[in-house]
Amino acid sequence: MSSKIKLAIMASGGGSNADKICSYFSHHYNIEVALIISNRKNAGVLTIAEKYDIEDIYIDKATWDNVEAVKGILTDYQIDYIILAGFLKLIPYDIIQHWRDKIINIHPSLLPKFGGKDMYGLNVHNAVKAAKEKTSGMTIHLVNEEYDKGEILFQATCHIEPDMTPEDIAKNVLILEHLHYSPTIENFVLMRLNTIAKN
Numbered sequence: 001m002s003s004k005i006k007l008a009i010m011a012s013g014g015g016s017n018a019d020k021i022c023s024y025f026s027h028h029y030n031i032e033v034a035l036i037i038s039n040r041k042n043a044g045v046l047t048i049a050e051k052y053d054i055e056d057i058y059i060d061k062a063t064w065d066n067v068e069a070v071k072g073i074l075t076d077y078q079i080d081y082i083i084l085a086g087f088l089k090l091i092p093y094d095i096i097q098h099w100r101d102k103i104i105n106i107h108p109s110l111l112p113k114f115g116g117k118d119m120y121g122l123n124v125h126n127a128v129k130a131a132k133e134k135t136s137g138m139t140i141h142l143v144n145e146e147y148d149k150g151e152i153l154f155q156a157t158c159h160i161e162p163d164m165t166p167e168d169i170a171k172n173v174l175i176l177e178h179l180h181y182s183p184t185i186e187n188f189v190l191m192r193l194n195t196i197a198k199n
């Protein structure tokens with residue numbers, strides 16, 4: 001195994017963010033995507049794994065409910081950071097404990113607004129539209145025990161015109177996600193590395 005810092009991406013859907021992250025780190029000197037995990041057998045993200053020749057694992061419900069098994073997989077691959085990219089399952093407490101401040105998520109709104117349970121996908125943008133918000137955006141944050149409440153690492157904003165539909169908002173927010181997720185992960189991981197090296 002290489003000595004690079006290892007990321008595992010967890011995703012349930014199409015994986016457009018996973019695609020950008022895999023591409024960004026494909027020739028990185030210090031960080032690599034070592035594993036892609038999905039909880040859905042036919043998730044688009046598994047084809048991304050193939051595209052970049054990255055190992056992928058489908059975790060079925062029974063395995064997901066067995067925290068030790070999930071921990072075992074992540075440990076076997078020597079995963080340092082877990083990157084959530086549209087992963088619709090709650091991360092078990094034991095995993096959060098073990099990878100404390102090493103699990104990063106992206107959310108398609110300006111948290112703390114429009115976060116929490118059931119706030120995913122178009123639900124978020126419908127709620128933003130219904131609230132007549134003038135701006136929306138995305139938030140990259142650490143994962144703790146509470147949905148969408150971990151420390152915020154980075155936010156970016158986009159303007160909402162009155163005639164924009166929730167789908168239009170979603171498109172603009174996704175552009176921001178693609179632009180910012182990988183460099184934010186990189187900055188965070190490398191900053192941590194420097195902090196550890198100094199101590």
Ligand code: GRF
Pocket residue numbers: 011013014015016017018085086087106107108121174177
């Ligand atoms: C993104 O909007 C992200 O903010 C949310 O899930 C979506 C994943 O989209 N957590 P994709 O599968 O990366 O296209």
